[in-house]
Amino acid sequence: MAALGPSDTINAGENVFIKMPSDNVKCIVLKPGSTISLGKFGEFKADDIIGHAWGNTYEIYDKHKTRVYHSEEMNEIEETANNNREIVDDPSSQKLTLDDIKALKSEGLKGELTGEEIVNRLKDSHATFDKKTAYSQAKYLQKKGKKFLKIFTPIKPTAYSVNEYFYIKNPAKIRDIRMDTLSQVLSYSNVHSGAKLLVVDDTQGMIVAALAERMGGKGTILGLYDGDNARYDVVKYMNFSKEIQDTIKTLSWLRIHRPADEKTPDEMQDVTQLTGMDLEGYHRRLKAYNIVEESRKALFEADFDALIVASQYQPESILEKLLPYVRGSRPVIVYHSSKEALLETSTYMRKRPDLLAPQLTESWLRKSQVLPGRTHPEMSTWGTGGSLLTATKVIDQPVQAALTKKERLAMEKRNTEAKKLKRAREEAADSAASSPALADDAATVDAGATVTTTTTTTTTTTSSSATIISEETVDAERASKRVKQE
């Protein structure tokens, strides 16, 4: 049997999500020797699960002993002749009083009764239980089970489970990024072992955590932050090994460029003269300085394999600054919790000649209840999961194919003709502008064309920076655009 690695077992000192019968999830740190209370669901000793493989569900018995719980098979419901015609809403159907139930509960906590026994007592003393439909009976038992069963499941923190935990508990913390949207960030970013990624992550590190998990300790994530430090709180929940933790590097926006008056620790102090506290301080400063230098170096190598932006600040302003550090043919991804916030960014990206095919997407996710004979979408569903804007970074220096003499002559001829045509058009436009009536007409041109026009203008500017690309190319672009539209 294959040996279990450290990430396959529940380890002391790690973060663990505990799923309770109510479906609520509690996050705990598993301290050896401690007792963990799950409120009305009882308590258990951390040592009883430390060292075990992930995945099991445990039952609490005899006050706080635990054993592996084998859930019963879900059974197909057999239709009965019962219906709800005779059922009236009457609290007296339950023959047990509130005090009786409280007594049962405390017996349960003492370990004298199992959760299942309590549920059975409730069922037996319910006057009209037998009259309920088979579906309603099953639902009743399930509902009571969620209150009285004393079982729990330790859940391993993974990008998915951590994301789900925060998305349900506090979506604002992670800027509403949902598991499906995050999964798409991972795909579009083409993150893999050994990749080098540039990230601006204001989702408290949710995105950084997921990326780091996918790199498995090889490669670099450089996260830019503002404020005192990178607020990657979510990363702490992932139980990363040092190897993986070390792939995450951070750099303050303010430290990207070395300030003119910044001194190295060696310039500040002569290390040979230092002793005791001063020497310790020097080494601390040196370490901090080296970390910043290393991050700067990583940034200025300008060979990133992806740029991922999920910032509270205007995405355009960030793209403007960071796109130069990304290699050609690499993904650029902008996440925002609202689609509307990305509309301006989307037009900005379309105008940039170094971004190819920007695409604005939203994800839709629906969960269903799957019980034999009772499968249907869940009655309540999630709200927004956020929106993504993705594009491919390309190199904004067009290259013209090498030409044979014949091809060059043909091209020059076409260029002269194009210039003539352009001049003629401009003259026509000038004369049109002098007549106010016509100018009005020109202004009412379908605004749908606005974006296209601006894009073409930008392309023209870039083309002129490249030596060989002719104006003809711009016309060809228009032509190819027309073809695309067709």
Add this chain to the structure above:
Amino acid sequence: MIDSSIHKQSFGTYKANNTIENGDPVVLFLSKENMILIRIRDGDEYICKFGQYRHADMIGLQYGTKLGSNTGRGFVYLLHPTPELWTLILPHRTQILYIADISFVMNFLNLKPGMSMIESGTGSGSFSHSIARTIAPTGHLYTFEYHQERVNVATAEFEEHGLSDMVTIRCRDVCKDGFGLENKVDAVFLDLPAPWEAVGSAKRAFRQNKIGKICTFSPCIEQISKTVTALNEHGFVDIQMYECLIRFNELRVHTVTVVPIDEALEKEREFESKRKRALPRVLRESFKKSLEDARNSTEEEDQNTQDGDEGSRSKRPRTDASSRSDAISPAAEPRNILTTRLPAENRGHTSYLLFATFTPATQGSLSTQPNAAPKHT
């Protein structure tokens, strides 16, 4: 079929120097809808209606470069192949999985470097590429396909795309013959017509002493029912079902002219007062009168304002006419607003994604296996 002289640039990683060399794969991006994969061979060329693109011109360029054709009439972008691009351009031999499902399944199954996984069937290999990229370099994908021709093509593709070290492909009907793997994998993905027939064998393939996840991908709810029953019987727990779709928005700039209703109504009144035949004279007169009244009251009000008669004015409610003149001028200006719309035709359903968890306790429920549930300390 496989040319051993070409070097195998992996689809799972990027080339270190990002430079196109002889033998490299390049995705030519002509448009979003028109991309093709080529293999650079000095002397070859790609021809389309905008001209020729010689492979010789591409050698030495960086991936991501925009290359003009020899006629100057067109251009292409030279892109580095990735599993995501491959999904868009691969030759379809079967229905394939797209990014929404691929991404969600990989995230739910917690795929990461070093994991072992089963996929069945291989189909066109769309998902296989994404899996291989994600579990590389130390993980392994076992992929099964019962159609011999598809196996042959996929084998050649894995080889050419530099993934063959990480992928084992077998021609096998897993529903009949099982996977033939025991205690080997961390995750299983079944895209089969009858996934419930493979659940038992999948269970044996999981590493028996740790947690594992299984996903089945079925378009029909009836298939889901049968699979749920099978998973349930075999002791899998935490059965969940999801559907995931991506909405691709089209961004538009719309010119929206906002006209207040009063302005429109005034035009209508004017029109009605001029229509001689359609309306009885009495009505026509009344329209005319209401139009005049409206105008008079505006004038009157203007005069009142000029007289500085604040008292009488404040008691009187503002007439329609005056609010109209206030409202029309700024609001009637055409205003550009950014809007999005969904394409007229959208994907409404791909498949149901059914997930379940294998636990050491699941394994314990197998009668043929010794109970290996962890012992209490």
